[in-house]
Amino acid sequence: MALVDGYDLVIFDLDGVVIEGAAAVPGAPAALGRLRAAGRAVAFATNNASRRPADVAALLTGLGVAAAAAEVQTSARAAAQRLAADLPAAAPVLAVGAPGLRAELADAGLTVVAGAADGPVAVVQGYGPQVGWADLAEACVAVRAGARWVATNTDRTLPSERGPLPGNGALVAALATALGRQPDLVVGKPAPELFQAAARRAGARRALVVGDRLDTDIAGAVRAGMDSLLVLTGVSTRREAAQAQPACRPTFVAPDLDALFDAPPVP
Known part of the structure; x- marks a missing residue:
């Protein structure tokens, strides 16, 4: 059983998880492509307030990550x-x-x-x-x-x-x-609204939040009552995750998005 099999929606943070500046995080387009090919529901939640959802979707699509404006919460x-x-x-x-x-x-x-x-x-x-x-x-x-x-x-x-x-x-x-x-x-993460809105829009009952920051992505998932995967492609480190307080402690930690397709790591 792959980690992603336990969830009906995967909500991705953007900066440090899917994109880094004007480029895609290595491996992110392939991972999102695998999810799309398998018919998995995905959403994107970003604290970055400089772009509109349609602009975010266009940026992602241009980087090889297919996305629709309706899937983006800013x-x-x-x-x-x-x-x-x-x-x-x-x-x-x-x-x-x-x-x-x-x-x-x-x-x-x-x-x-x-x-x-x-x-x-x-x-x-x-x-x-x-x-x-x-x-x-x-x-x-x-x-x-x-x-x-x-x-x-x-x-x-x-x-x-x-x-x-x-x-x-x-x-x-x-x-x-x-x-x-x-x-x-x-309004933004670590407040739970972005994740909750994404789950409502998708009609999801069990969502997994994927982020790179303990203080925003993971803390927001905890507040929203959702499981979380911290990937080490952005800001927070494995050591910081191990020392995190319960309010910002991830469910899983993995090097990158490939972990979605592996057996669930030890919580």
Whole structure:
């Protein structure tokens, strides 16, 4: 019995598991191809708020990993949907992040504004490679004026071909230092919403989460009540997994995605 045989859905983190920067993680396209050929249900859940689901699916497909937009759950979309449910229609929101984040907010029926002077009732902060001091200054002023502060995620780093680089969590920390407090809400992993939404969409009863980070992917799986596989192609190490507290302890640990097709490793 292969590890994957025990589950009706496999939910993949992206950075460090399937992709690394602009390239695929070695072996990932072949592993996903085997799952597709076997008729396995898959989903992708990413804390990266810079791309929209259709853009993520196109990126994956271009790297040899077939994907549909409906299979992709992003923290940007989750944040937009959460605010749309909590705020009046067309409420003004300040987006600090990439164009993909602003597009998700607009699609959710919110009004994206340019700065604190426009009176935003919420500030949404997500990763964007062009985010700078001026963006953080506008967010700082808006939050001090009473705007709700929502972070798409608090990943300290993101993997790249050159090693770990500052992630959205580093930018959130800069704003938290200036404000003297933490965000009102963090939507992305380790919150369980992305995994739960993927399972609902697929109608899955027993999902396996595959990730490379203990503090986000694995902790999110624990909170969602799902089994998890930590692969050692990204951030966290085997030693860190062995020392992890129960709140972020993986069910399985393996070198890479080939473990999905082997007999289940020792939990």
